Amino acid sequence: MGILEVKGVNKRFGGLQALGDVNLSVAENSVHAIIGPNGAGKSTLLNVLIGKLIPDTGSVMFDGLSVLGRHPHEICQMGISRVFQTPEIFGDLTVMENVMIPCFAKRDGAFSLHAIGGVDAETDMIDQAEEMLTEVKMIEKRNMLASSLSRGDKRRLEMAMCLVQQPRLLLLDEPTAGMARADTNNTIDLLKEINEKRKITMAIIEHDMHVVFSLAERITVLAQGMPLVEDTPANIKGHPKVREAYLGETA
Amino acid sequence: MTDQSSTPSKTEAVEVAPAVQKSSRTKMGLRKQDFNIFLIVIALVMLAPFILNPFPEGSGMAQFNAGYPDLMQRFVIFGIFAIGFNILFGLTGYLSFGHAAFLGVGSYAGVWMMKLLTMNVIPAIIVSTAIAGIFALFVGFISLRRSGIYFSILTLAFAQMSFSLAYSVLTPITGGETGLQLALDDVRLFGTAAVDGSIPATNLFGLAMRDSFELEIGGWLFTFNAGYYLSAFVMLAAFYLSVRIFRSPFGMMLRAVKSNQQRMNYTGLNAKPYTLAAFVISGMYAGLAGGLMVSMDPLAGAERMFWTASGEVVLMTILGGAGTMIGPVLGAGFIKYMENIVSKINETILHQWFYWLPDGLEDFVIALIYPFIGKGWHLTLGIMFMMVVIFLPGGLVEGGQRIAGLFKKRKASTSDDDTTPKSAPQAAE
Numbered sequence: 024m025g026i027l028e029v030k031g032v033n034k035r036f037g038g039l040q041a042l043g044d045v046n047l048s049v050a051e052n053s054v055h056a057i058i059g060p061n062g063a064g065k066s067t068l069l070n071v072l073i074g075k076l077i078p079d080t081g082s083v084m085f086d087g088l089s090v091l092g093r094h095p096h097e098i099c100q101m102g103i104s105r106v107f108q109t110p111e112i113f114g115d116l117t118v119m120e121n122v123m124i125p126c127f128a129k130r131d132g133a134f135s136l137h138a139i140g141g142v143d144a145e146t147d148m149i150d151q152a153e154e155m156l157t158e159v160k161m162i163e164k165r166n167m168l169a170s171s172l173s174r175g176d177k178r179r180l181e182m183a184m185c186l187v188q189q190p191r192l193l194l195l196d197e198p199t200a201g202m203a204r205a206d207t208n209n210t211i212d213l214l215k216e217i218n219e220k221r222k223i224t225m226a227i228i229e230h231d232m233h234v235v236f237s238l239a240e241r242i243t244v245l246a247q248g249m250p251l252v253e254d255t256p257a258n259i260k261g262h263p264k265v266r267e268a269y270l271g272e273t274a
Numbered sequence: 275m276t277d278q279s280s281t282p283s284k285t286e287a288v289e290v291a292p293a294v295q296k297s298s299r300t301k302m303g304l305r306k307q308d309f310n311i312f313l314i315v316i317a318l319v320m321l322a323p324f325i326l327n328p329f330p331e332g333s334g335m336a337q338f339n340a341g342y343p344d345l346m347q348r349f350v351i352f353g354i355f356a357i358g359f360n361i362l363f364g365l366t367g368y369l370s371f372g373h374a375a376f377l378g379v380g381s382y383a384g385v386w387m388m389k390l391l392t393m394n395v396i397p398a399i400i401v402s403t404a405i406a407g408i409f410a411l412f413v414g415f416i417s418l419r420r421s422g423i424y425f426s427i428l429t430l431a432f433a434q435m436s437f438s439l440a441y442s443v444l445t446p447i448t449g450g451e452t453g454l455q456l457a458l459d460d461v462r463l464f465g466t467a468a469v470d471g472s473i474p475a476t477n478l479f480g481l482a483m484r485d486s487f488e489l490e491i492g493g494w495l496f497t498f499n500a501g502y503y504l505s506a507f508v509m510l511a512a513f514y515l516s517v518r519i520f521r522s523p524f525g526m527m528l529r530a531v532k533s534n535q536q537r538m539n540y541t542g543l544n545a546k547p548y549t550l551a552a553f554v555i556s557g558m559y560a561g562l563a564g565g566l567m568v569s570m571d572p573l574a575g576a577e578r579m580f581w582t583a584s585g586e587v588v589l590m591t592i593l594g595g596a597g598t599m600i601g602p603v604l605g606a607g608f609i610k611y612m613e614n615i616v617s618k619i620n621e622t623i624l625h626q627w628f629y630w631l632p633d634g635l636e637d638f639v640i641a642l643i644y645p646f647i648g649k650g651w652h653l654t655l656g657i658m659f660m661m662v663v664i665f666l667p668g669g670l671v672e673g674g675q676r677i678a679g680l681f682k683k684r685k686a687s688t689s690d691d692d693t694t695p696k697s698a699p700q701a702a703e
Binding site: 117143 | 289290292294295304305518521522524525526527530532533534536539541543544547551555
């Protein structure tokens with residue numbers, strides 16, 4: 024029984040079968056990659072997982088609780104964090120504030136009227152945020168506006184914002200899209216480290232095969248909304264069906 | 275850890291004032307920098323009767339004096355209105371175009387308290403704040419279903435509906451066209467209905483709001499008015515509270531609403547109650563302003579809710595600097611000064627000023643200036659507003675910072691106590 028269980032999920036957009044009978048089980052503490060050619064339904068699946076889309080049939084269970092029909096903030100409070108394809112950060116705020124907001128969200132919940140006590144007095148939260156920034160090597164940029172960071176730094180900041188909440192499942196939507204090779208490798212190392220040190224389960228949607236084969240313990244291949252195969256990276260590489268649907272085009 | 279750590283200038287990065295710094299608090303739970311701003315505001319407000327009366331009585335410039343009670347009261351009361359508006363607009367970026375409705379509702383509630391209870395202003399002020407808060411909860415709950423321009427239109431619609439209702443259907447409660455006035459036969463449960471055959475004055479435990487103490491020094495006449503100082507104290511409290519809100523986790527969340535609602539949701543935060551809370555708080559500020567207004571002059575009219583009144587507070591906030599702490603106060607003072615002083619300059623006064631010019635030239639200069647004064651003060655205000663929006667997007671506060679920057683001759687682009695003029699105004703100063 025995995026921490027995330029997707030069972031018999033179907034989603035149609037008009038005449039298009041975006042997802043057809045998708046079953047997926049992500050084991051705790053594992054890194055699970057979901058790959059597939061363009062239009063295979065990866066993004067639709069991700070949107071179902073985070074509650075943005077409600078499937079026509081099927082269930083999505085996280086740790087025994089259904090995520091369907093819940094608001095994004097509720098799903099996040101359950102312990103699922105999401106990293107976006109283009110980093111979503113608070114551009115008008117400083118790096119430090121960006122990390123403090125998730126700290127407050129974790130401690131105080133979805134809403135709290137903390138309107139009188141200053142942020143400065145919350146030393147616990149400040150320590151926690153500083154620790155996190157040190158871990159992702161961004162502490163010296165703490166007073167910079169987040170919008171002025173480089174693309175790679177924005178990605179790291181977003182990751183820090185997710186990690187500081189100690190999520191149980193981290194969903195990553197093409198975390199290295201548009202990155203230079205060096206940045207990609209840095210991100211891979213960062214993710215590996217996170218997985219080993221923090222024991223956070225990760226589900227990654229990714230185009231870059233280099234990233235997928237460096238990180239994933241299990242891979243699910245989607246094609247035309249259907250799960251084609253689910254196996255270990257070694258077996259996926261040589262799988263004839265996968266080659267035909269996906270790798271065959273690029274190899 | 276709290277100092278400005280030198281950033282490796284790998285990228286052309288913008289470093290702003292640390293909005294989070296540990297253990298740097300000083301008196302009253304404020305940061306040193308904020309406390310200094312607060313002290314400046316206290317000094318300006320307390321010494322206003324002197325500052326606003328720089329010219330001796332009877333001199334040609336005396337008409338530029340603004341230190342009379344009526345106008346000074348308006349400065350601080352509209353300051354409260356703008357400070358509250360800024361909590362919503364400056365922090366969350368939600369532009370309400372109907373905030374005058376809350377001011378109007380507060381005014382009516384205040385007058386009713388004086389009709390029913392007592393001429394003491396305390397119940398009027400408290401009840402008008404509370405009623406405006408309840409009304410804001412209702413309006414906000416519905417309007418905040420949409421954002422951006424649709425939100426603005428919804429709030430505008432609510433305000434115009436309130437205006438129309440007050441003007442016609444609700445005449446028994448609002449007094450309709452004539453406005454809501456006190457009368458000799460009012461109930462006034464905890465006070466006298468009439469003193470010497472006339473309606474008693476609004477007062478604070480016996481101290482009449484219209485009482486003034488006049489001080490004559492040389493040619494100067496300074497007026498210290500009880501009503502003004504009450505309003506001033508309330509305004510200082512309102513300002514202090516807004517500074518606390520700006521620096522609180524709640525204030526940080528409001529800025530997060532403005533910056534990226536998507537990320538906010540996926541951080542486990544529900545943006546809606548935050549925005550609604552900001553809306554209600556700013557509505558209560560407006561109600562407080564309305565309550566003070568009728569405490570100074572117990573008369574409430576529907577025109578207070580007209581859309582131009584809502585537009586005025588938007589102008590004040592943007593002109594002073596939206597999202598800055600002191601900006602709305604400056605904007606409110608600036609606009610009220612223009613409205614009351616520039617509008618009083620007339621042709622005769624212009625002739626007095628330019629009598630020394632040759633006749634033809636005198637007429638020419640006066641013809642040139644004339645459209646901008648008197649009833650044309652809106653034209654002057656409009657031009658100044660355009661200039662500020664185009665050249666000083668951060669408002670008068672940014673103008674002040676630039677001038678200060680010139681004097682300090684600091685290195686360009688690094689800024690320690692002022693925020694970036696480039697992006698939207700930040701919550702510093």
